[in-house]
Amino acid sequence: MAHREKRAWIMLVVAVVAYAIYVTIVVGRTGGRPLADVPYAAALLWTVGASIVANIVAEMAIGMVSPKAARVADARDRQIGQLGDHVGQSFLVIGAVAAMLMAMAGWDQFWIANVIYLAFVLSAVLGSVAKIGMYHGRLPQW
């Protein structure tokens, strides 16, 4: 498996696990009250912070166990990286536009913060899935 494919897997797993933990914490705190009234900020910040740290630690770990030659990236790796990032970034734009419209419409801060976090997660997940798919399939030809 290419080194950058391993990194894409790490990002995918970390993003999914971190979001699942966050959703479980927030939903577990509802206790019959509306979701928008649940305290979420600390859980969101801790989850985002922990996922960044987990990503860095996991990448360092695979970097240490992989020989230096295996960590070298070539033109194909860079093309896959750029296309994958491009796919992921589109969800950041969708999330930002959704958050802007929700703010204009006077939605609760809870929903605005959560739609932005969801966009970050979707960006990481779909960008990683696109990269993994391109490593196992073909690169788009233009």
Next chain:
Amino acid sequence: MVKPTRVTNSIRALRFTHGEMTQAELASRIGVTRQTVIAIEQGRYSPSLETAFLIAHVFGVRLDDVFQYPDTSEEETP
């Protein structure tokens, strides 16, 4: 659905006739990863022109002895 490339190649056969050169050795000689050599061999990735020339140079053959492309003029003839 990603359009498959029409470029075919003879890298596997050329590796075999050149002392059963490994994919890793070819990769190191042309400066790409072994995964990229595998993808090129399987027709899942079209390399840059420069990489294509490097592969041909490693085997000491012409570019079109390594990579082939169907002649479209033959297909258009009824």
